[in-house]
Structure formats: C-alpha cells, structure tokens
Amino acid sequence: MTMLFLHLVVDGIVTGCAIGLVAATFAYFYSTSGTFHVAHAGVYTFCGYVAWYCTTWGIPFVPSLLIAMGVGALLGVIIQGLLYARLAQIKASPLVMLIGSIGVLTVLQNLAAIFFTPNIIQFEFPWRIANVELGPIFLSVPQLLILILCPLLYVALLLFSSYTALGRQIRAVASNPELAQITHLRPRRMFIYAIAISSAMVAVPGVLVGIDQAMQPYTSLIILLTAVVAVIAGGIGSLTGAFFMSIALSTIQSVSVLLVSGRWSLAVVFVIFIVFILVRPEGLVKRKFSREL
C-alpha cells in the first residue's frame, strides 16, 4: 500500500512537471500579451508529432527534440502574426481572441492527424521502457528526462526574465503595455518573442510525454485543462504559481485513484479548483500589479 502510494505520488510529480511547464509557459505568454492562448496545447501536441516524424526518418532523439522546438517557435510566431496581431489590430475583445485560439487548437489537432496519423503512435526508442532505479522508486527514462528537463526549463525561463535585457523588456511590456508603447519598447515585437519562447519550451513536455506514454492528436485536452486550472488557481500570470500548482494538482489527481475511480480524477482537479476560487480567489501566488483578467 505505501509502495503503491509512493508510486502514485512519483507519477503525479512527473506528470506535474510536464504540465507545469505547459502552465508556466502559458502564463508567461498570457501575462505578456493578455491573450488566453489555449492553442498552446495544439502546439504541444503538434511538436510531439514533429519529433515522432523525425525519428521515423532515423533522426536521433536530441536533434528531433531540437527540430520540434524550432517548429514550435515557428508555429507560435505564425499564430501571433497571422491571428492574434490582426485581431488586436481590429481591437477584438478577449472573448473573440479566445474563440480564435480555440479555432487554432482544433486546426492544429486536425493538421497533426492529416500530416501524420490520427492513430495512436509510439516512439521506437529502445530506451523508452528502460527503468532507472532511484532507491525505492522506479522511473522510466522518459520520466526521468521530464523530471530533470521541465523544472530546469522553468528555472531557465525565470532567470531569463530577470537577468537578460530581452527578458526584462518582455516583463516591462507585461507590467504596463501602454507605457511600453510610448517608451518605444515595441510591445508587438515582444509578443512575438514571448510566444516563440513559450512555444519552443512547450515542445519539450510535448515530446517527452509523447515518448513516455503514447500520442493521439486529441490527448492534449486533459493536459490543457489541468494547466489552465493551475494557471488560474496558481495566481493568474504567476509562473511560479502555475508551475507548482500543476505539480500539486497532478499529484492529488494521481493519488486520488486510491479513493475514487480513475475516471473521476479529472473531476477531482475541478473540485480543488472550485474550492480555490471560493477560498482564495487571487490564487496561490498573488501578483501585486498584474493586469486585470
């Protein structure tokens, strides 16, 4: 029983790290541009397919991952340039932007199905099912990679934000877009950088989760839901809140199968969400001066 519990906790943390990076990058772009970019989940899936496709051509893991990240960045830039920037130009409301984003999500899922395959796919790496023993716990190699790479990228994003000129400029745009415009920070260019960075990063959990489990064009919806709940409950716009809330939610969700049937585990997430909204509506980490929702 304790072994099972431990196993579930570890599983939850691993999944939480993957979702955490999805949530943190989602929060990053949202706090910069104010766009509720649900198509982020589409980029996540699409990148997984790109990497899988690369491997079918015999390209090794690392280059495949890098190609997927590059394609992710490109997709993000295209979405911002062709859709969000134009909608913003005609002063579309946040609701219209959201609907546009849902449209892109659907398109990306269908493109993945058309370009690649609508069937469940698996990566052919021999190390996919190899196990690593860490004391009492066993992790698969892809799980171990998630556990290392996702938190690392999250920390890298924080460091980038605080300690590089570009990172600070993006934060300035997030903090006061009107002032950013009149101080010549070119907010629209910063939106492009922000979405490129978020999209390249989200490719990593996209590929790794794809390797660890199997992939289907539409599976990202559950990840998206958990990530969005984590972003809101974690305190809108807070990367730290989003990341750690994802881990917490995902761990609770994983452990909940001890008490309720697995089919209800997503409901557990939403119950936590509702409790949070009632008890602490400003979220786990309160941002002092963030933009209004």
Add this chain to the structure above:
Amino acid sequence: MPLIAKNLIAGYGGKPVLEKVSFTLEDGEILAFFGHNGAGKSTTLKAVLGLIDTIEGEVILNGENIEKMSVDQRLERGMKLLPEGRGVFPDLSVRENIEVVDAVNRKNGRQMISAPDVYELLPVLAERRSSIAGELSGGQQQMLALGIALLGSPKCLLLEEPSVGLQPDLVENLFSKISEVCKHLRVPAILIEHKIVSALKIADKVMIINSGRLVFNGSKQEAEKIDLWNYF
C-alpha cells in the same frame, strides 16, 4: 520653432473633440495647459504624439511636419510622454525600469540623457534603486515616471498631470526639476495640470481649453493680468 500645432482637429471614431487648436512653443519653454475635466487636454497631447488620428491640421517638430508619422516615428524624433497615472512599470524594480528604457534608447546611438544622468537629476531614485516600482510612494513613482520620460534625447516633453496625488512640497520639488531640465536641455514642454498656482510658477506660456476650443493662449505675463477662472 521647435513645436508648432496648426488648426488641429482631432477626436475619437471620426467625431472631433478638438476645434482648431493652434499653439507654438520655443526651445526650453514650458506651456501650462489648463482646462476643466473633459475639456480636451489629453486629447490634444494624444493628437500631438499621434496616438489618435488628426482629422485636420498640422504638427511640426523642429521644422519637420510629423502629422502623417506613426507614434514610433515621432518617438524616434524625441517626443516624450509622461502619461497620466501609470507612468512606471510597477512589477519591475526602479533600476530595471530605468534600464529597459535606457537600453532601447541606446540602440539608436548616444543619448542626451542616460541612466546615470537620471540618478543624478533625481537622487531619490538612486536611493530606491532596488525597490519594486509599484511599492514606491506616489511621489516617488511620479519621480520615476519623470525619469523614464526624460531618458533618451528628448526634443519635446508632454507631461500629463505629473503632480497627481502629490503633497504640496513634493509638487514644488517635482516642478522645479521639470523646469531645470527644460531650461538646461532647452526642450519645450507641455504641462497639463490641475494645480494651477504651482504650474504657473514654472510656466512661460499659458493655454486654456474649454470644450475643445482654446479660450486663452498667451504668455504668463498676460495670464497674470487676467482672472484665469473666468475661462473655465
């Protein structure tokens, strides 16, 4: 003549708010700009900076007609706006506030005012360098907003109620800084204010707007001879 506006007609959604606003400003001159709420002061500044489209009229900066230019092009020519209320990046530290704007300016070559100049001019910012801007007092935030507006090579300052929320002695302090900068750098400034007496002390010219029409436009000496309140 550094800044000239000729018969500006501008407004929102094609509906004019301003009716033929004209004024001229010489190097280093401060124009105090008064008017009741909703009279069109902010609208005038927006038209000068290009944040709204002008329906008719011209804006000339240092001999160049900038009326058709984008906001970015006007910013590149040294127009600076201190916007009403939110003139700082609240999530960033004071140092970061100044650095981001300084870095953008530096890309376009050597600048008249860079970060060290701002700290020298506004020492309170140097003291609070690592504080988060949103946690500064109202007065300190306005100092920072002024510092941000000054960075670069200002050719024209548009200051929108810089004294908002400040106690009287801080207003005098802020205004004397503004005056010092304008005279020292020979930059013209438009100063929108509700604190009329304080603004008059540093003004060279006075302009009063009422429902989109200029009802007074003259030198400070002329303004002092009349009862300004009749024009509101």
